[in-house]
Amino acid sequence: xxxxxxxxxxxxxxxxxxxxxxxxxxxxxxxxxxxxxxxxxxxxxxxxxxxxxxxxxxxxxxxxxxxxxxxxxxxxxxxxxxxxxxxxxxxxxxxxxxxxxxxxxxxxxxxxxxxxxxxxxxxxxxxxxxxxxxxxx
Amino acid sequence: xxxxxxxxxxxxxxxxxxxxxxxxxxxxxxxxxxxxxxxxxxxxxxxxxxxxxxxxxxxxxxxxxxxx
Numbered sequence: 427x428x429x430x431x432x433x434x435x436x437x438x439x440x441x442x443x444x445x446x447x448x449x450x451x452x453x454x455x456x457x458x459x460x461x462x463x464x465x466x467x468x469x470x471x472x473x474x475x476x477x478x479x480x481x482x483x484x485x486x487x488x489x490x491x492x493x494x495x496x497x498x499x500x501x502x503x504x505x506x507x508x509x510x511x512x513x514x515x516x517x518x519x520x521x522x523x524x525x526x527x528x529x530x531x532x533x534x535x536x537x538x539x540x541x542x543x544x545x546x547x548x549x550x551x552x553x554x555x556x557x558x559x560x561x562x563x
Numbered sequence: 564x565x566x567x568x569x570x571x572x573x574x575x576x577x578x579x580x581x582x583x584x585x586x587x588x589x590x591x592x593x594x595x596x597x598x599x600x601x602x603x604x605x606x607x608x609x610x611x612x613x614x615x616x617x618x619x620x621x622x623x624x625x626x627x628x629x630x631x
Contacts, residue, residue, distance in 0.1 A: 444629065444630075445629045460629075465628050465629070465631070468624075468628045469625050469628050469629060472621050472622075472624050472625045472628070473625065475621050476618060476621045476622060476625070479617055479618050479621060480596070480598045480614070480618060482614075484600045484602070484604055484606070485600055485601065485602075486600075486601070487598045487599060487600055488599055488600060488601050489598075489599040490596065490597065490598050490599070490618075491596070491597040492594075492595075492596045492597075492618060492619070492622035493593075493594060493595050493596075493597070494594050494619075494622070494623070494626065495594065496626070497626055497630075499622040499625045499626060510625065512625065512626055512629040512630070519597070
């Protein structure tokens with residue numbers, strides 16, 4: 427599933443999530459519910475900063491919830507990819523985390539398929555080159 | 564006399580109940596950071612802690628970016 431589709435499903439399924447951003451390990455935005463790309467990039471950057479800031483003796487965090495009176499910020503990490511979301515006041519944290527992890531899993535499956543397709547193409551290309559070199563010899 | 568005493572008890576009970584409810588609700592809404600790790604452990608940083616002081620501004624920037 428595409429990142430944009432996974433995020434659209436996320437916002438549709440979870441009425442508590444107002445907006446969300448999905449980012450890769452390089453800090454690039456894979457998809458977001460924001461109209462403006464700059465805002466999506468800013469939120470993705472701050473989400474990574476939040477994860478780094480929360481890292482401590484217990485290791486790197488996999489998920490964070492910051493609760494304020496006016497709303498909550500959720501960040502979930504799956505390997506290199508990160509999804510960040512904003513909700514209203516006092517959301518059901520367990521449900522939000524579950525929905526964010528589902529979004530990461532669904533979009534990750536698509537990414538894996540793409541990676542497999544790319545590595546398969548590379549393997550075929552390398553094999554063709556080896557065969558061609560063998561024919562010339 | 565008995566009616567007045569009963570009314571007084573009901574009034575005092577209502578005020579005490581309302582105060583307890585207000586304390587509970589206001590306590591539940593306090594700003595905090597919940598951090599979850601891969602091993603299943605979780606730590607909460609409440610308002611006033613060093614970690615919260617470091618993480619709150621970042622999270623507030625996310626909130627303001629998302630809602631601007």
